[in-house]
Amino acid sequence: MLRGWVALFDAWSLALPTPAGAGPTIVAEVVEAVPQLLSLLHLSAGPVRLPALLDMLDQRVAELRTERCEVPYGQDPAADGAGSTGTASDAAGAPLAGLLGWALDALLAVGALMPPDGAPDGSHEGGHRGPEAQLTPLGNWSVWVKLEQICVAAQSTAGHIEQSAEAMLRGCARLTPGPARAEYRAWLAARSVGAAVEELLTVARGEDALLRGLAFEALRAVGAPAEPAVRTAADEPGLRPYALLWLVEHDGGDPETAPDVLTREESTWLWVDTAAAVADHGETQLLVRHLDSAVQGSVPRLLEEVRAVGHPRTVQVLVALAAAHPDPALAKAVRRAAFQVHTGGA
Incomplete structure (x- = not known):
């Protein structure tokens, strides 16, 4: 049950529609920045004022734009409502504030944030309207799980964390099953679930049959969050047998009964x-x-x-x-x- 809730927590950005007029680029930046806000909420162990969260969001979005060179200093990215300076709040102050509210409302909707009345039951229907934010016990637990995964990734012995899925799988081909699974988990912990699953399936669609099998082994380490993508992959002839066996195992069946699963x-x-x-x-x-x-x-x-x-x-x-x-x-x-x-x- 907790594992299923973590999958819901990971999908918080789908809980509510994004604000009208918010461009896809700034929405993606906010989604990428939210884990840092959640870490602050987790470490604070109590309510955090919204101006402090907005300030952190402002800084993180500015860092992301600098790293990617997507919004040079002084440029006006009109599609996202940007202005004429290099900081995120100056460039997109109103959209950022609105997107922070959207993110908090979505996290509230999935049960990760305390409602304004302080009751951790997620029953508040008006969205997040309080002057501060605080994680629920489930929210704190899920952030702790994510931080632990990052620590696991940092301890990877084979050094595949920063590599592409293909390079990681090629490296794991030389490992026995136990160490290979540890590498899969470390590689996955350093990425968003959706991006990791798509990258693994892209490798599985390639010509190397060994990597195809290993990609689905890595997807077993993903677990429930990979299920929708694997079900879709079952419609592709080249991936169908692997996907069907993955789904049987995921549902608690025995993949050794392949004749009963595959034509x-x-x-x-x-x-x-x-x-x-x-x-x-x-x-x-x-x-x-x-x-x-x-x-x-x-x-x-x-x-x-x-x-x-x-x-x-x-x-x-x-x-x-x-x-x-x-x-x-x-x-x-x-x-x-x-x-x-x-x-x-x-």
Whole structure:
């Protein structure tokens, strides 16, 4: 239950519509700045006056713009109601104040802030109208969880935190499952959930089958917040088998019951994709042993269905399997199947 509430807390910016006239850039800046405001509220362990929060928001937005060089000093970003100076409050004072109110109202709506009457039940219907803000016990707990995750990220031993998802996954390919999961968690803790999930799925859509599997392993470390994106990914043929197995495990099922989850064609596609990962990154004997995991139960039936499944790596997988298999007759049959796929023959 608490885990589900953290997912709601992470999605606070979707709880209420943004103020009319607020441009997407300044809204994104405020969303990125809010964690620093929450940290102040957490560390203060009591009410914080709104002018202090607005001042911190002003400074943080100015820092973000300086870091990204998006709003040079003296420029007028009219789309966000900016003025003519380099500070955030001077450049967008009214929008920032309104957006602070929006953020506080949204945090109140998800139960992270105390209502003005001090009752931590989230029942206040008029939004945040008090002169100060204070976290609820749940809000304090969730911010503490986030700070702990940042500390975990800072202790990453493999040094993948600042790397792209692809580079991180390539590095984790050399690790055993336990240390790899620790790296996934550290990498995720240093990013917003939405951005991390999208980056992992982008890697999963690439040509490297090993990274595709590892991307979904990392998504298991995300848990519930990744579910909507994974459900959407299940509509993509190249990701569907991985997504369906992820969803089964997420719902408490056993991914070993793949024949009950995937169609025969999906299981065959996954077999080829896994074989491609082994062929590219594994040992030849591992590829030979991979034959035993096929649902078909016989090599002739497997070859027949592999030829029909249309995986883009089918030829390479069959050629590698033929070169690795110690049985000359079986290797010959596999090479023949590879040739037939390559030429489009029957």
